[in-house]
Amino acid sequence: xxxxxxxxxxxxxxxxxxxxxxxxxxxxxxxxxxxxxxxxxxxxxxxxxxxxxxxxxxxxxxxxxxxxxxxxxxxxxxxxx
Amino acid sequence: xxxxxxxxxxxxxxxxxxxxxxxxxxxxxxxxxxxxxxxxxxxxxxxxxxxxxxxxxxxxxxxxxxxxxxxxxxxxxxxxxxxxxxxxxxxxxxxxxxxxxxxxxxxxxxxxxxxxxxxxxxxxxxxxxxxxxxxxxxxxxxxxxxxxxxxxxxxxxxxxxxxxxxxxxxxxxxxxxxxxxxxxxxxx
Numbered sequence: 001x002x003x004x005x006x007x008x009x010x011x012x013x014x015x016x017x018x019x020x021x022x023x024x025x026x027x028x029x030x031x032x033x034x035x036x037x038x039x040x041x042x043x044x045x046x047x048x049x050x051x052x053x054x055x056x057x058x059x060x061x062x063x064x065x066x067x068x069x070x071x072x073x074x075x076x077x078x079x080x081x
Numbered sequence: 082x083x084x085x086x087x088x089x090x091x092x093x094x095x096x097x098x099x100x101x102x103x104x105x106x107x108x109x110x111x112x113x114x115x116x117x118x119x120x121x122x123x124x125x126x127x128x129x130x131x132x133x134x135x136x137x138x139x140x141x142x143x144x145x146x147x148x149x150x151x152x153x154x155x156x157x158x159x160x161x162x163x164x165x166x167x168x169x170x171x172x173x174x175x176x177x178x179x180x181x182x183x184x185x186x187x188x189x190x191x192x193x194x195x196x197x198x199x200x201x202x203x204x205x206x207x208x209x210x211x212x213x214x215x216x217x218x219x220x221x222x223x224x225x226x227x228x229x230x231x232x233x234x235x236x237x238x239x240x241x242x243x244x245x246x247x248x249x250x251x252x253x254x255x256x257x258x259x260x261x262x263x264x265x266x267x268x269x
């Protein structure tokens with residue numbers, strides 16, 4: 001990946017940052033905020049952390065803990081709704 | 082950029098860093114899950130407290146930290162191309178931005194303390210100081226790590242150690258944590 005590519009990813013991250021602040025002003029809620037954050041994190045992971053170019057096992061090691069964390073949150077939430 | 086071009090030892094170091102980051106996901110995740118549960122259970126009071134945070138400072142800090150991820154990525158690319166000077170320059174830029182992040186975070190904390198707000202004030206501020214504090218410590222550790230890398234850049238670049246790639250992974254992880262903390266703490 002060339003410098004241009006990294007700059008493009010940075011530009012996208014800046015755009016999404018503006019978007020999430022606007023979404024907050026419009027009170028679009030937690031779903032939109034988390035979706036934008038997840039998209040930003042995916043961009044960082046895929047391009048800055050080179051996951052797009054890594055093998056299957058490294059990708060698995062990167063993504064699996066996130067799945068476990070989502071499971072943890074999903075299992076905790078119903079008790080407090 | 083071709084990951085396969087690195088020597089096996091460097092690939093091992095990178096995989097080790099990914100495993101370390103997996104433990105970090107669960108560390109931050111535990112605190113984050115606590116916050117989410119507490120926030121769900123105390124929605125009204127938590128939202129009122131969240132409204133007292135400085136969104137402008139946090140937004141500027143978001144731009145700074147994502148910018149530092151860019152300079153870090155460019156530094157890793159320079160190191161991979163064998164460009165020691167370029168790698169060092171981007172590392173220094175990353176360190177400067179990281180310091181800027183901590184200065185603004187310090188101003189933010191100072192403002193809160195000035196108004197008598199601390200981790201003891203409420204459940205929200207307890208969560209706020211815990212999450213941003215743990216993240217801040219990671220930024221500080223990152224500054225030290227990047228400083229060591231900058232000092233030893235010539236040898237690390239020459240032996241294609243994977244040190245730059247691995248430090249980059251750590252730094253981008255700290256950025257990703259902030260990408261979630263920013264909306265969850267400041268924008269809801």
